[in-house]
Each structure stands twice: as C-alpha cells, then as structure tokens.
Amino acid sequence: MRKLVLASVLLLAACGTPEAATTAAPSGGVNITADQHRVRAEQVAAIAALVPPEVRNRGTLVVGTTGNGTPPLSFRADDDKTVIGVEPDLAQLVADVLGLKLDLRASSWENLFLSVDNRQFDAGFSNITVTEERKDKYDFATYRKDTIAFEVRGEKTFEVREPKDIAGLTVGVSAGTNQEQILLRWDQQNKAAGLPAVKFQYYQATSDYYLALQSGRIDVYAGPNPTSAYHVAVEGKTKIVGTVSGGGTIPADIAAMTKKDNGLVKPLRQALDSVIRNGKYAEVLKRWNLTSEALPTSEVNPQGLPRK
Structure with missing residues (x-):
C-alpha cells in the first residue's frame, strides 16, 4: 500500500x-x-x-x-x-x-x-x-x-505579497493561466516603476516546475494553492511564501x-x-x-x- x-x-x-x-x-x-x-x-x-x-x-x-x-x-x-x-x-x-x-x-x-x-x-x-x-x-x-500560492525552496527567506516582491526573479508559471496573467501585470507595473523585469519560465508539467525549483533554475513557482500546499506537505523540501486571489485584486x-x-x-x-x-x-x-x-x-x- x-x-x-x-x-x-x-x-x-x-x-x-x-x-x-x-x-x-x-x-x-x-x-x-x-x-x-x-x-x-x-x-x-x-x-x-x-x-x-x-x-x-x-x-x-x-x-x-x-x-x-x-x-x-x-x-x-x-x-x-x-x-x-x-x-x-x-x-x-x-x-x-x-x-x-x-x-x-x-x-x-x-x-x-x-x-x-x-x-x-x-x-x-x-x-x-x-x-x-x-x-x-x-x-x-x-x-x-480561488487562491494562487508562491512556492520556493525551504531555505529561501523572501515573501511574495505584492508586485515588487517578484522583481528580478526567475518565476515558473503555466502559460494561459490566471496566475500568468496576474504576474504579467505585476511585471509591467514593476518595469514602469523602474524595477528589474521578471524572467518567466514555462514547462510542460507540474513535476517539471518542481524539478526546476529544486535545481535552482527558478526562484519561485506560482500555481494553484491546493496543489502547491499538498506538494509542500508531502515532500517537505519547499514552502509557501505568499498567496493571492486567483483574480489578483478581484476576489475569485x-x-x-x-x-x-x-x-x-x-x-x-x-x-x-x-x-x-x-x-x-x-x-x-x-x-x-x-x-x-x-x-x-x-x-x-x-x-x-x-x-x-
């Protein structure tokens, strides 16, 4: 079993x-x-x-x-x-x-x-x-x-609460999702404020994002809160450092x-x-x-x- x-x-x-x-x-x-x-x-x-x-x-x-x-x-x-x-x-x-x-x-x-x-x-x-x-x-x-979570390796110390928190980071996110749209808007706000741009990374499967997170190819993974939280609990090598509504500023x-x-x-x-x-x-x-x-x-x- x-x-x-x-x-x-x-x-x-x-x-x-x-x-x-x-x-x-x-x-x-x-x-x-x-x-x-x-x-x-x-x-x-x-x-x-x-x-x-x-x-x-x-x-x-x-x-x-x-x-x-x-x-x-x-x-x-x-x-x-x-x-x-x-x-x-x-x-x-x-x-x-x-x-x-x-x-x-x-x-x-x-x-x-x-x-x-x-x-x-x-x-x-x-x-x-x-x-x-x-x-x-x-x-x-x-x-x-509907909640989106930001997941990082366990030793990381930063939090993600607002757009400036992802400035200059390499972020894994699935294409065509609500979370991608939120992060693209955040990135535009950051660039307009003179902050470093986000480097987005796209993979084919959730397991690919987790491998990229563990290897350090991405700094943070943005995905559905239930999925990330389950992964954190089961694997014990990552943690959630912030959440946001699936609608960004709009409740979802x-x-x-x-x-x-x-x-x-x-x-x-x-x-x-x-x-x-x-x-x-x-x-x-x-x-x-x-x-x-x-x-x-x-x-x-x-x-x-x-x-x-």
Missing part, C-alpha cells in the same frame, strides 16, 4: 489529503488508496425536492471532474483507477443531500465543458473558476476560494458548474449551504487541509473574473 506522509505541522496555506480525520493514518499520513471512507451527509428532503425531475427520476447525479489532475483536487488513487480528492468529496456531499447516487466521471478539461453543454454531465466539480464569460453558458454555485471563487437555466443550480447551492451549516463541508476541507479556502456560504452566479 502506497502512502505519502504529511509534515507534522500544517502549511501556511492549506493543502490536500484524502481521508477524513477518523480514517487518516495516525502519523497524519495521506491516504491515497481507493478505500476512501468519504465524509457523508444525510438527505434533506426539502432540497431534494428541488432537483429537476429528469435528474431526480434517474436517481443519480452525474458529475464530471478532471480525474487525472494533480492532488489534492481530483486525481487517481494508488489503484490508478479510483478518482479521489477534495472535488469528488464535495460532489459526494451534494449528491447525498439531494438523495442521489454520485456517478463520478473522469474527463479532460475541454470535454468537461462540452459534456455539461450536451447534458452528459449534470455538473462539473473540477476547480472551475467563475468568470463572466463562462456565466454566458453556465450557472455556478460557489464552494471554495471556485464553483460547481451546470448548464445554464437547467434548474439544477438552486438545489446545488442549497445542498452546499446545508453541508456548510452542519459541518460536513468543514470536515472535507480539513481532511484535505484546505480550511483557508472555505466560504461562509454558497452563492449562485456571483461576480466572476472579467472578460478578456
């Missing part, structure tokens, strides 16, 4: 682990087995009654998620088949409240949106950020803050996504609020060490990131 071991002290910004507190290894290890023993919730009849008849009569909630993603969001267990992570756990809670069996389906990022479009999936739970552009085609029920939220006006977003939002109130939501986030990304309530279609 393959186990990863968490550092005994939790991170500055939260991270991921598969099991609930009652099933985690005594050492604080991360359970990446197929036997997850997920946190479960009870059906709430009044909320279940709001589910559109097509879904209610079928008896299943079909949820798409990028199951080949990186921990702790949505990834494969050590059997290389079972999809685990914080996203599947939250989808399970929602399905429970709605009185439905969770039908979790792994998908590529592109097919996730297409499958919601053509009603193959009822909803997407896959670290999806609310944007104004996406709201044209989809409805959203929020459930986590992660949400369950459904096809626009299909009648499902209201029960999804109420189901999320139910598990927020009864503590099950907090159990899941604590299980994955993502407490810092908790929301006090779920919102339908809040202000999203602006159009490009």
